[in-house]
Amino acid sequence: MLEIRHLTKIYDDGTVALRDVNFQVPDGEFMVVIGLSGSGKSTLLRCINRLIDPTEGEILWDGVDLAKLKGDDLRNMRRHIGMVFQQFNLVKRSSVYNNVMAGRLGYSPTWRSVLGRFSPQDHERARQSMDRMGIMDQAYKRADELSGGQQQRVGIARALMQEPKMILADEPVASLDPVLAHSILQHLERLNREDGITVICSLHYLDLVQRYGTSVIGLRAGQLVYQGSRDDIRELTDEQFKTIYGEEAERIGDLTGGIKGTVGGEP
């Protein structure tokens, strides 16, 4: 179980991106984070695997406070947490295979991996991950030759290499069209259901939130303003939506029940 307590992040320039956020994520959840652009979703996800150092608060994961980890402990923790990005963050000029393999770096001895040498088991694992994501045929292409949907699947395959207990997905489908968005989220859902990987995913499309999330939290200006189950989000009232998304939300039609409705700044 992941438990966030009093999490606060103030950037060097004084921006308060998170303000005393508290919530829990039981193992095996598919938790969706919603909120306007700039509400602190990315900051929250990056605090969990410490790509960003929180200013205050605790991030307890199975009793260990991730916020206090340093050096090797920090890296050992990170390799159990996969991360998927909106911009895929693949190394564009490297092959798909090498990108996937990079997910194994945390487990590999430095010198061997730096020379590009991995154990046979790792190679086997890479094949399995790519096979699972349906990108086996693209293995030796350069990552930037792939379509957006394929690139994101490479991103997930890379995360899979980490044998993660949790995957953090920061708007993983915001750069993809709706059909691809479903395909990617279905992959994540399968990992969540079949492998029991906890997924924390920020999303902008309301229909996707309702379709995939097993629980939801809403951020507004760095504060937790909503917390609910999948059923809860179907019953979100206009009032509740306004607290999350502010007055702009009103302009976008049938939000609460709408399958095509979008929320937030992006279409």
Next chain:
Amino acid sequence: MSSNFGKPIDAQKPSVVSPAAAAIISLVVPGLGQVLAGSFRKGLVLLASLTSIVALWYWRVRLVGRLEPTFPQAVSKSFYLQPILLVVAIGMIVTYLWIAYDAYVTAKRAQTTSGFVVWTLILFLFFFLGWQIGDIRPVALVRDAQDAGPFMMRILWPWDRAISRPEELLTGTVKVQTPCVEPVPELPQEVAGEPYISVTPTCGDLSKQSEATGTTLTLTGRNFAPNAETEIWWQDDMGNEFRQRQAGEYITVMTDENGAFAIDIIMPYRTIPQSDTREFALWELQARQVASLGAAEPSAELLISIEKMVETIFLGMMSTFFGIILSVPISFLAARNLMSTSWITLVIYYVVRAILNIIRSIEPLIWAVIAIIVVGLGPFAGIVALTVHTIASLGKLYSEAIESIDPGPIEAIQATGANWLQTVMFAVVPQIIPPFVSFTIYRWDINVRMSTVIGLVGGGGIGFVLIQWIRLLDYKAAGIAVWFIALTVTILDYVSAEIRARFV
């Protein structure tokens, strides 16, 4: 006051003085009127501009009229020698007055073009001063352009200097005595294969200016080069020599196909030395041939040029090589995005950056002079100098390439639990290879070109011989070197473009 920087006049505080007062104040201290009228920056810049113009003008006047004892005399002398200084002087007065007028309108907050006029005046004054300081003489450039012609021709087409034929001077010698007093000299012993001449008689009288012609000698020669011109020379017992003329023309005789000849010559006037009045003298009569042996071969200059060009290319290559090896690790320390993780690394970043900037701002030529002091003349000094400069310039270019990489993959690799080295190898290196290759080729290009220049101060390579030939006024040999440099640079240009297209 400083808060007025950059704001238009309208936005400024009201003038603290009346327009007339501003004008008068600007007459006392140019620009001060504008300052008091609220145009702080403008006033200061005007003051600084006018002061520097006056100072520059004073310096040039003193320089042109340096032989004059007093300043006024220096002024009139310099106006006479360099009328442009008079133009500047008039311009200065006009500008000075205009600044006062400008202070008036500035204080009045009038919308005029006065500011534009005053800046234009100052610009022109700087231009005229620059013309005078730069000693610009377009007339001389055009009029005397053809003076460069002969040199340019030799440099542009030096190729007859690129081949040489081995030559040998064949000389046959026989003694002739004046006048005929016993014992007369004997004919020399003939050595098989050596050029040999004999003369009859071996004594006689020289021609005299007034009287009769001298004795006729019959000269025969053997063992010379066949079908070649042979010259007749005289040499006195003091070593003075002259080539004999007859009826105003130099005497030459062609050898036959066996290398033999025969010719009658009249003994010359006694002309050398003029002061020599001795009656008795022993002369050496010589037949000389300049014979070319064998086929044409590359001249020494051509061979040296080729050798030195190869040396130059390797000089550039080695310094590029050492430069890369050393600048790659340094560039990582000079990349802000990698070094901003803690304050210690940030300090290292600033120190490395500062050192690189200092090294880079010193020209390779100066580094070469320093290197020569340390390791002596020769290619190694050039390599050291270019390597130092390469480290600084590649270090900067590389680190900028590192700074401009996409941080996304780095974040992603970090998130997998990879350590620093793994992150660099997997996320940074693949991104920086194309710019690194491109910058490296660019630098190689520069280094080969620079290594020709490095030679000029003694850093080895072709520049070294080039400057020597130029100093010896051997423009054709210099031309050969220039051709090789041009050729190499052209090829290099092409090759580097090719490699870059391949890699990037």
